[in-house]
Amino acid sequence: MPDHIRVLPATAMGLTGSVPGAYVRLLFDYLARQGADAAVILGEAPPPPEATPSSYPALRWAGMLAAAARQLHDPALGLHVGASITPAHLGPLGYVLLASQSVLAALQRYLRYQRLVHDVSPVRTYAAEDRLILEWSDESRHIGLLANQCGLAALVQFARDITDSDVDPVAIHFVEPAPADVAPYAELFRCPVLFGQKATRVCFPASLLELPLRRADPALVAMLERQVEASLAAMPGPDHLLQTVRRCISSHLLDGESMLDQVAQELHVSGRTLRRWLHARGWSFRNLLEDTRRRLAEHYLRDTQLSLPEVALLLGYSEQSAFNRAFLNWSGETPRRWRLAARQAV
Structure with missing residues (x-):
């Protein structure tokens, strides 16, 4: 040769x-x-x-x-x-x-x-x-x-x-x-x-x-x-798969914590396959769910027309107190204080 x-x-x-x-x-x-x-x-x-x-x-x-x-x-x-x-x-x-x-x-x-x-x-x-x-x-x-x-x-x-x-x-x-x-x-x-x-x-x-x-x-x-x-x-970037799963998660947030099967079904795969694919990319389904919620929470909190209970509901939390605890864990601040700081920074 x-x-x-x-x-x-x-x-x-x-x-x-x-x-x-x-x-x-x-x-x-x-x-x-x-x-x-x-x-x-x-x-x-x-x-x-x-x-x-x-x-x-x-x-x-x-x-x-x-x-x-x-x-x-x-x-x-x-x-x-x-x-x-x-x-x-x-x-x-x-x-x-x-x-x-x-x-x-x-x-x-x-x-x-x-x-x-x-x-x-x-x-x-x-x-x-x-x-x-x-x-x-x-x-x-x-x-x-x-x-x-x-x-x-x-x-x-x-x-x-x-x-x-x-x-x-x-x-x-x-x-x-x-x-x-x-x-x-x-x-x-x-x-x-x-x-x-x-x-x-x-x-x-x-x-x-x-x-x-x-x-x-x-x-x-x-x-x-x-x-x-x-x-x-024109090909999508390296996070194309994760973005697809994030979009599915966003549309199923009101289904509650056991949404993995619903997301997997929408993607035409088993829950086990979905877990394996995410693991190969350094994510668990729960971690991706929480990260998606965090991103959406920050987006919703910038909309001053949404009340905090409404934001909690949109993110799939049955009580605002659960949302408050989760957001405090993500950012070190309560949703109310984060919203105030974001408003002042504009």
Whole structure:
């Protein structure tokens, strides 16, 4: 293998925990082909093509896949959804990769724009013996097997598509334990698939880099790459997932202390999954709940038209005294004194 591709650069992105809206559209399309009512199964309307969000929280995406897998009784649903991807599903980025001059150029662009493809964990690419290896960071284990199925299946299918070949990986590694039925994995990947590994990996033969692309077009790449750069710049920041959970918490504050299940249900995941995702980001649900309440309390206290009992009620406290104690613990002041100081500072 030439020296200039011995080690390819890792992406510089940070974990934001999101997937492109195109993946959600892909899932809706797949369910429609199965004769299933995706809107009922997923609990939401399909994203219109002209208004598809640039990304969906990965937690929500994992929940959608889980809901669909339960309905279709298909534990390998992620594989089937991912394998149905085409360059068109990724919009301008898909055509930029397809029109690159070589597999190496397409791979380098994939690394550069990975946040637009699968913004859950950083990926590094390196060579080992006669293999080209794409390896995801430890964060990949937090999104779940279905989402990892979809991501790896989509990558392999995309490689086959842009090279117009039946290229097969040398090996596939999943961090999750082996499922009861591994036949769908063997059928799709046509290579050894190992489970319980230290990292999520796709190992391609090094000869992949020598394959020509079926539609190289440097002029098209130059034109579309500007759109791809704009899409990347519009991606949400690193706290996107936490902000989504905060918004759900805010809408359920009147449900009381046992709101975790309601928030998890709104995100289409189990309470256990929600706890695990928050723990991976240094939060417990209770701590995030209290921090969200604190932020909202300061916002409400600046509104002088709201009485203190009304603020307490909006934050989900049955008594103002409970709110007073909580706010004193957060700020070292009573709500009344904090409001007075905030008013004087204006």
